[in-house]
Amino acid sequence: MTAVVERVTAEPVLVPRRQAAEMLGLGLTEFDELRRAGRIFVRKYGRKVLVPMEEIRKCAETIPWDEDKDS
Numbered sequence: 007m008t009a010v011v012e013r014v015t016a017e018p019v020l021v022p023r024r025q026a027a028e029m030l031g032l033g034l035t036e037f038d039e040l041r042r043a044g045r046i047f048v049r050k051y052g053r054k055v056l057v058p059m060e061e062i063r064k065c066a067e068t069i070p071w072d073e074d075k076d077s
Contacts, residue, residue, distance in 0.1 A: 017059060020049065026057035030066060040065060 021029070026046075027037035040046045046065040049056045 020056035020058055021062070023048065023055040023057060026062050029062055030069070 023037065024034065027034050030037065032040075037046070041048060045068060046057065046061050048061070049058065
């Protein structure tokens with residue numbers, strides 16, 4: 007008899023700065039500008055800069071929609 011193994015993937019609580027920028031569709035410079043402007047908050051662990059998923063979601067909600075005037 008063979009055991010069935012189910013994999014459960016959990017969403018990460020914190021992601022590295024580069025990954026957070028990619029998730030938002032931004033470059034690192036743009037991401038750092040948002041940090042300096044206080045629009046996204048990070049946590050530091052040693053030298054690592056980690057971004058809570060909640061902050062990524064909140065930041066994504068504040069990015070304005072581009073209303074395409076041509077369509």
